[in-house]
Structures are given as structure tokens and as C-alpha cells.
Amino acid sequence: MATCAEEVSKTKLVVAAIDFGTTYSGYAFAFQKDYSSDHHSLRIYGIMSKNGCSQKAPTCVLFNPQGKFDSFGYDAENRYAELTLTNEHQDWYYFRRFKMMLYNNPNITWHSILKDDKGKSMNAIKVFSAIISYLRQETLRNINERVANVGIKENEINWVLTVPAIWSDQAKQFMREAAKKAGIHSDQLDIALEPEAASIYCKHISVSRRERQETHGAEGVGLEAMCPGTKYLVLDAGGGTIDITVQRVQENGTLHQVYMANGGDWGGTKVDEAYEAFLEELVGQNIWEAFKAKYMDSYIDIFREFETKKRTISPDIENRITFTVPPVLRDVYEEMKNSPLSTTQGHHRNRKLIWKGDRLRVDVTEAKKLFETTCALIVAHVERILDKEETAGTSDILMVGGFSESPMLSNAIKERFGHTKRVIIPEEAGLSVLKGAVLFGFDTRVVSLRVMKHTYGIQSSSLFRKNLDPDITKTMVKGKLYCEDRFSKHVKKGQSVRIDEETQTIDYHPLDDREEMAVKVYITDKYDPEYCDTELCSYIGQLLVCLPMDVPTSDRGVKVNMKFGGTELSVRATVMATNQTTHAEFRLLE
Structure with a gap:
């Protein structure tokens, strides 16, 4: 549900962006006065930096046994690892790399749940909003440290939240609702699409110095x-x-x-999954699961090290690759197998490797696989x-x-x-989205045209056509037969739409005396669908329109205009008889 934040942001003193990533998350902000003076060399503040491995923090969060937020990022990792050492972690909730739920789940609702590392459940929007709330508070603290003598009020900040462009409309609305629950007012929030944000940043900084050097072999060539x-x-x-x-x-x-x-x-998590599968195969599934359950701190360390190591693996490496593997993994193996794990060079299921102490050396071809x-x-x-x-x-x-x-x-x-x-x-390709989201917050109209991924339409009723419409769609209203499953198309797949463009005006006339018209919204990959209730169409939620009650039934019709060119769906409805705007909204979460 889009807002008018592109107008609001012009009067804001600060734009703050939150990049909520699958593996890492962070925040950044910039001041309006700096953007107005020279946005091409805009100074962006507040990017998190810890442990030297990333300028963002791991997207993991820890809740105590009562379900209250405890910690985020590296703090959550370390705290949970400490709890596992004394077996105190069983009643805690630890979530990591859960953002993909919004991509994989086609039926996101207010009641969707997430399962933590032990299979315990928690309301998904609670988990997401807790992280956004933490990052919001950290951003506010950092902003006010920069302007300690002035102070910035929350209503002077325009927020930007990043989401993948391939996400569904329901997932985008879920993130907006999570941000509202985290304390960010909806009229101060823009949703930025991640590849667009990165593109905006790169458009400002132009071609990277690294690429120029690779192409021309010259140090310090201009951008x-x-x-x-x-x-x-x-x-x-x-x-x-x-x-x-x-x-x-x-x-x-x-x-x-x-x-x-x-x-x-x-x-990149697919590479992490491949590495975990490799280690699991070396020791066996039961041993690997026992190791994870008993030594979560060591398990976390494995993937912290791998995050750095995988950035060094390149096609031209010819030597063996050495990974750090905690000795306790070998201890668990020998305890459960009641036999020593070979530490000499050899073949393990056709894989050449050497495992000594905490060093696992594998053939470079295995690493590249x-x-x-x-x-x-x-x-x-x-x-x-x-x-x-x-x-x-x-x-x-x-x-x-x-x-x-x-x-x-x-x-x-x-x-x-x-x-x-x-x-x-x-x-710093990994920070392009975050920095670009800040720039997007200052000028949300920089992407002026987008292409539709789907055909969008509303389920409507019109007079039943005998021998043409399926009988199953037939309904009787006030003595007349209607087809109640007509696909009323508003925009089609592949259509180019400007961000401020309203699609064709479509008139809707209520068939009864209800105060609110709730119509179902569908998407499809077909260009000209005729009916909604088919396997080729997907229901995504409702369009709610308030209807005038102070006019005759015959004059209660409304004109509906939708905007599809923004990063979120938006709608405007007008009473036909009075030309007055009436409240309308997309409600995609149920």
C-alpha cells in the first residue's frame, strides 16, 4: 500500500534506510542539507561494522523464554552460543536466515509463523518487527550522536525499507506492517526495491574504480x-x-x-548449504546433528570463517583450500563411532582431503564444486x-x-x-543496496517507469451470458442473472507503467446496500483472462472501498483507479455521483 512519501521526504531533515537482508542487515542515513548541496558526493553515515567480516550484522535474532527480544546480530550469535555451552538454550528462541520465508510462502498472513533452530514457533511478524525496531533504535541513536547539539525528532526522518523486487505484493505489505509495528509511521516510510536501489547508487558513483583499473590498467583513472x-x-x-x-x-x-x-x-546461502552438506557427508548426518545441538558456538564459528573464506576462493587457485573445523566435531565423531577419525591424507567417498587438528585441507576442485x-x-x-x-x-x-x-x-x-x-x-558491492536506498529516499521518482510482472484484475459481476459463461459462475441478484467471476483487468503483464500513472478508470456498482465494497484481487500470467477462479489465476487479497450511504442506491457507484508503477500497489476511488474521493485500500494480509 503505497504512500505519498515522495512528497513528504522533500521536507525531512534525514533519510534513513534499513536493509533487511537474508544473511546480513544494516542501516544508513544522510542529511537533507548534504543531499541538497551535492548529492553526487553525498556522505552516508551509520553503516554497522563489527568483527571485520562485514559492514553489516548477521540477520539473526534471539528471544528469551518469555518471547521477549534479547539481542540481534553478532550479539545474538554470541549470546546463544554461550547458552548452548551450559545447555540453557532449550527454552530460548533463535532465528537466523529466515527472510526467505516471505519468498517461499505464497500465502502470507498476519498469523504466519516462523520456526527457530529447534523447531519452536513464533509469529513471523513479531520476529521481523523486532529486528526492524532494533535497527530503527540504533539508527536514531547514531543520528542524534551526529547532531547532539540540535537533536532530530522522529517526524523529521523519512525511512526507507528494502525488499527484493521479485517479492510478492503480499510480502511487501507484510514488511510495511512489520515496520509500523516497529514504530515507523506509514506516511514516513518508502519501500525500495533492492536491485533498483543498487542501480541508483551506482548511477551516482558511476563505474567503479576497480572496473576502470581492470579495463585500462591505470591507477586512479577518473570515474x-x-x-x-x-x-x-x-x-x-x-x-x-x-x-x-x-x-x-x-x-x-x-x-x-x-x-x-x-x-x-x-x-550465496546456497553455497553455505553446499558446504554444510559436504561436512555432513564427511562425518555422517547423525554426528553432524549431534554436533550442532551440543556445540552451537562452534557451529557458528564454522560459518563465520567460511563467510570470509568463500570470498577468497577463485577459479585460478591451484593449491589445496584449508578450512577451519573445530576439534570438537572430531571429538563427537570419535565418541559416537567409538573409533578414531583418520587424520591422514586419503580418500573419503572419492574426495581427497587431509584433516589434522582444526585444519581441513581439501582439493581445490572440491572447494570450487x-x-x-x-x-x-x-x-x-x-x-x-x-x-x-x-x-x-x-x-x-x-x-x-x-x-x-x-x-x-x-x-x-x-x-x-x-x-x-x-x-x-x-x-563494496554488498553495500550498494543500502547506500542506494538512502538516495532513493531523497528522490523516489528516479525510477520513472516499471514493467508489470503480472496481469492484475478484480473479481467483478456482470450480466450472465447464456451458453458463454460457466453455470458455476451464475448468481441471481434482484431478479437478474449475473456472472460473479468476471476478471476485470486493470493492467497486463509486460505493460510499461509510469510511477504516477493511473490505469484506466473502471466503474463499479454495488449490487446491495453494504457500507463497504470488498472485492477480490487476482494476478495471472495470462494477458487477457476471462474468469478469476481458475488454476491460472492467483488470489492475492482484497480491495476495500467505502461506499456512500447518503445517496440513492442507484448513485452509489464508484470509479476505481489503481497505480502499479510504484514499488507498491496503490488505489484511488471516487464516488461517481458526487466526484468526492472515498477511502480505498489494498488489504493483502488476512
């Missing part, structure tokens, strides 16, 4: 801006999802989306997009997101497309 007319593909490789969009730079500096946002769940499936899926998907008619003339591939910093992925993209496209990887 080259993307010129009007440039068409480029944004590959946002995050922890959970791969989010792709294709955009063109316009003469006025705005961005036009030329191909609908798409992608899949092939992010961890990336094979994920990289192949991403390359194939990019290839399919670039083969589309709409993307012809795409000259650049802009790689952003934390997983884009992996040499294995960047090399796979360059090997396949580098001979015809310029592959650009900005410095």
Missing part, C-alpha cells in the same frame, strides 16, 4: 558516468535471492525499467533474459550484492558475457 541511452542489467546477488532487472538511463537522468524484475532463490550449481543457475538465467527482445542492446552487467564479491560468481559471469558486455562490480 565514467553511465550516459543517457545506456541499457544495463542489474544483477543483485544477495544471500537469499538473485534479483535481476534491466534499465535504461533517460535523458532527464531517470531510469526506465525495460524488462520485468525477476530472479530466484540462488543466493561448492559454487558450481548456484553459478550455473545464475548464468543460465541471465542468458535467458539477455535473449529477450526487450533487452536487445544491453551493454553492461552491473553486479551488486554481497555474493557479487565472490570471485567464483564474478568470473562465471565474465567468462560467459564479458566478450560482449562490460561487467561492472562496484567497490
